[in-house]
């Protein structure tokens with residue numbers, strides 16, 4: 099640099115100062131003084147560009163991209179190649195030196211992170227040095243810096259799995275095009291090495307928030323090549339000894355999204371292929387992981403103007419189904435649940451906590467509502483309804499902090515008649531918005547928030563133990579340590595194509611959280627799921643002759659009616675037991691009449707009181723009463739167990755009935771068979787008709803479902819919808835149970851522009 103400065107000055111001195119020098123000349127000189135090699139570099143760039151164009155044209159004609167084959171060595175390219183070779187040699191030398199001497203390595207790192215105010219010159223130094231560090235820090239770097247990689251990755255137009263075309267057969271990804279990038283071919287090769295499918299890990303950086311800017315925070319994350327993430331740790335301002343020292347870490351992911359990446363691009367790169375896979379009968383999972391306020395909910399749900407992955411996936415799914423409507427029948431079922439303080443709750447039909455059970459399909463939440471949806475609008479309404487029920491609370495770190503993990507499951511079923519055989523294919527897509535990991539101080543120290551925080555951290559800790567165990571190939575994976583890991587069992591270790599999106603903040607104030615997130619994301623890269631072959635197709639052979647078909651229909655209808663009778667018997671049994679328990683319960687003087695409809699909590703309180711009185715006044719009468727209480731308690735337990743069993747049976751029956759109804763309907767429409775009037779009247783118990791019944795009951799104020807009976811108004815009043823907040827409604831503050839909580843209830847009536855007012859929703863809204 100001193101040489102060039104001197105030469106610049108001499109140029110300035112030797113040039114005679116003249117008044118009629120035109121401005122252009124002055125500007126050119128000024129530019130030359132600033133950067134003597136500017137013109138040369140510009141020329142070189144133009145020539146290289148020209149050469150690249152020429153080469154790609156020839157390659158498309160001859161089918162080869164090798165310049166040696168093409169025999170077109172442009173002089174500028176020769177020059178560029180030799181300088182690149184020289185740079186590479188220097189870098190290799192640098193890498194060796196780095197390995198030899200850790201202190202030198204750290205010194206080199208100092209120059210590596212010019213961050214926010216990086217000039218063009220700095221950028222070049224950055225790029226050169228980066229490559230040197232990459233080779234040491236990330237063995238996969240050879241992949242990232244391979245020719246053509248930057249281009250493929252920076253376009254951002256092709257999804258990652260489209261590019262991993264080679265591994266399509268081996269690891270089960272679907273819908274990959276034949277466009278192969280060197281980089282991603284290598285990822286595919288890596289996937290081919292071991293059985294199963296690797297979890298794809300993406301990183302998304304959010305923009306700096308105003309609050310962070312105001313607090314004077316600096317950007318400590320840099321994303322290069324849409325793949326590499328550089329994290330810088332700035333020394334604390336009070337640490338005078340290390341004030342000038344900067345440390346850094348480098349991570350390399352399947353793809354990384356800078357803060358300006360639009361939602362559509364994030365969806366196309368991460369999830370679009372999974373949606374296609376679901377329609378082919380494969381399972382897919384996408385989960386967002388990161389610290390509180392890092393942008394997980396924004397990525398998953400988004401806002402009205404910028405809808406997130408969940409919304410885009412649903413839209414895409416329905417548009418794909420519409421395109422394939424000529425080919426068989428598709429149906430979509432939806433469920434939405436949250437894990438809040440280690441309890442699983444149905445977000446579409448809030449009520450009692452759900453119990454997790456393991457069956458043939460994996461872990462399922464018993465009693466979770468499955469809604470059949472026919473249009474995107476319908477799903478959006480359900481999604482919005484679910485989000486209103488989701489627990490969000492303002493914390494110090496995030497005004498709309500999700501206090502629960504939310505899982506949206508979409509099951510797509512495909513049915514078609516393949517020359518007399520009915521083929522069924524089922525694929526499941528799980529979209530998971532995890533609650534944010536947090537430090538107690540980062541959120542609140544108020545009791546409720548800290549309990550929530552502790553539970554969130556506990557479940558995320560369980561998640562990290564599972565990730566560790568999976569990466570280390572342990573036999574026992576501790577999925578049972580938390581509800582969240584139980585629910586994610588399929589996504590992490592099962593037959594599923596899984597995508598993890600790690601959300602990070604750019605602020606150096608969140609350095610610890612960002613480092614933690616990147617560490618776990620880096621670990622997760624090594625997890626291999628069992629891969630995902632298409633779920634087994636089930637098929638029923640339909641008899642050829644009309645007589646046999648009619649016979650089959652009759653058999654199925656008979657089975658249907660038997661199931662209905664069984665259901666009625668169970669309901670009667672339940673009513674009898676309820677009546678017995680009521681009759682056996684203590685006289686009204688002991689238990690007030692309202693206790694008949696009491697919640698489990700109030701029942702507990704009542705029992706406690708009676709035990710207490712028995713201890714205080716141990717007369718023969720009170721002893722009898724205590725005995726009665728014990729009997730009642732026992733009976734109540736039996737009733738509860740029976741109720742649960744009946745509920746379970748009811749659900750199973752309704753499902754079976756529904757499947758049979760569908761099947762019969764299929765047969766009737768396909769073979770033009772018309773059931774008799776009587777038969778038609780019998781087949782009224784389809785799901786939609788049941789739902790109609792429920793709706794009218796709700797309108798008359800009658801409580802039909804046990805879920806409704808136990809719905810408490812308090813949690814609903816506490817809930818704030820993400821949509822309300824993102825649409826700018828300022829939540830009012832009301833005192834609830836003596837504790838100040840924000841509530842969106844008052845603001846709800848004026849909520850504009852809500853998702854309901856979107857073109858799709860407007861129709862639905864008007865209908866209602």
Ligand SMILES: Nc1ncnc2c1ncn2[C@@H]1O[C@H](COP(=O)(O)OP(=O)(O)OP(=O)(O)O)[C@@H](O)[C@H]1O
Pocket residue numbers: 303304305307357388389390391392393394395396397496498499500501532533534535601
């Ligand atoms: N990519 C982005 N572009 C613009 N704004 C963003 C982006 N990511 C996040 N934000 C904004 O940052 C804030 C926090 O984001 P969000 O609520 O999604 O965080 P979170 O990770 O879900 O937090 P928590 O775990 O506490 O729920 C929101 O106001 C959101 O609008």
